[in-house]
Amino acid sequence: MNWEKNVRRVVPYTPGEQPGRQDIIKLNTNENPYPPAPGVLEAVRQIRPEEYRLYPDPDAVSLRQSLASYHGVKTEQVFVGVGSDDVLAMSFLTYFQSGKPILFPDITYSFYDVWAQLYRIPYRTKPLQADFTINPADYFCENGGVIFPNPNAPTGVLESLDTVEAIVKANQDVVVIVDEAYIDFGGVSALPLLKQYENLMIVRTFSKSRSMAGMRIGYALAGEKLLSYLHDAKFSFNSYTMNLPSLRAGVAAIADEAYFQQHIRKVIDTRERTKEELRRLGFSFADSKSNFIFAAHAHVPAEKLFAALKESGIYVRYFRKPGIDNYLRISIGTDEEMRALLAFLKDYIK
Ligand SMILES: *Cc1c(COP(=O)(O)O)cnc(C)c1O
Numbered sequence: 336m337n338w339e340k341n342v343r344r345v346v347p348y349t350p351g352e353q354p355g356r357q358d359i360i361k362l363n364t365n366e367n368p369y370p371p372a373p374g375v376l377e378a379v380r381q382i383r384p385e386e387y388r389l390y391p392d393p394d395a396v397s398l399r400q401s402l403a404s405y406h407g408v409k410t411e412q413v414f415v416g417v418g419s420d421d422v423l424a425m426s427f428l429t430y431f432q433s434g435k436p437i438l439f440p441d442i443t444y445s446f447y448d449v450w451a452q453l454y455r456i457p458y459r460t461k462p463l464q465a466d467f468t469i470n471p472a473d474y475f476c477e478n479g480g481v482i483f484p485n486p487n488a489p490t491g492v493l494e495s496l497d498t499v500e501a502i503v504k505a506n507q508d509v510v511v512i513v514d515e516a517y518i519d520f521g522g523v524s525a526l527p528l529l530k531q532y533e534n535l536m537i538v539r540t541f542s543k544s545r546s547m548a549g550m551r552i553g554y555a556l557a558g559e560k561l562l563s564y565l566h567d568a569k570f571s572f573n574s575y576t577m578n579l580p581s582l583r584a585g586v587a588a589i590a591d592e593a594y595f596q597q598h599i600r601k602v603i604d605t606r607e608r609t610k611e612e613l614r615r616l617g618f619s620f621a622d623s624k625s626n627f628i629f630a631a632h633a634h635v636p637a638e639k640l641f642a643a644l645k646e647s648g649i650y651v652r653y654f655r656k657p658g659i660d661n662y663l664r665i666s667i668g669t670d671e672e673m674r675a676l677l678a679f680l681k682d683y684i685k
Pocket of ligand 1: 539548
């Protein structure tokens with residue numbers, strides 16, 4: 336019986352562990368340690384029972400409108416999805432159809448090669464430089480599309496707008512996707528480039544900077560024409576991707592800019608203090624502009640530290656992958672959580 340021969344086989348992405356326990360200090364999946372804006376909870380509470388009975392708006396107009404006015408673009412320039420993973424997966428399916436290899440960095444978000452394999456898209460990775468930055472010239476060659484996060488994950492390194500533009504400019508025959516999952520933590524967005532480049536797509540998420548990983552909201556910003564193709568692919572797949580609570584919660588989150596700014600500031604301040612302390616303990620890392628720090632210790636192997644931290648109830652992320660297997664990716668938690676982490680490390684390392 337040969338049916339298995341005819342089955343699509345994939346090696347799935349492995350997300351960070353979500354322990355059921357409450358007593359864990361959870362610094363392993365770059366979630367925000369603070370709750371979402373109070374209006375988010377209120378918006379979900381106010382949904383009337385009869386609204387649950389109906390299908391949600393397949394065009395997600397209210398959320399797209401609020402994102403459009405927030406970013407100063409047209410509603411047609413916003414596409415929303417079930418987390419940015421949904422937007423990205425749909426984009427791989429839609430935009431990377433040339434049969435030529437798409438390009439992305441060798442050290443990057445580990446979902447990219449999974450989607451490429453799922454959709455049978457050929458790909459080539461380009462090595463990051465020793466300081467974990469991208470060499471834009473690596474992307475000045477024939478290809479089927481380009482994708483990279485800015486800041487990059489899991490390094491936290493931010494590329495300048497000049498680097499991003501150089502890559503977009505050199506690749507106007509293909510779609511270039513800039514995954515800005517962490518841009519709110521101090522990065523410079525490629526948003527102004529949308530006016531000039533029809534081939535650029537920017538992807539954002541509510542999961543990190545807006546404390547809403549549980550609601551699954553992501554979106555893309557791009558030219559109207561580019562997004563029309565993504566729209567058609569989505570409506571050939573599943574029209575009702577966005578559920579009603581997520582749509583309402585998303586609008587409410589965007590409405591509270593003061594809360595957003597205040598809590599971003601807190602994460603950034605904690606990150607900068609944590610950098611100083613980690614340096615004092617003998618860690619080194621590239622400068623992070625995200626809500627995590629990707630750090631290696633001078634003497635203690637990362638895998639050993641990872642296991643010891645886990646044993647003591649502190650979860651961080653470790654990637655057993657050549658080139659980065661001596662690094663820990665540590666998400667920025669509250670000041671109290673970071674104090675507990677640093678206290679453990681201080682004690683363990685001495
Ligand atoms: C977290 C993350 C995403 C996915 O976020 P969603 O929760 O699916 O919105 C996408 N890209 C990068 C680089 C990420 O780190």
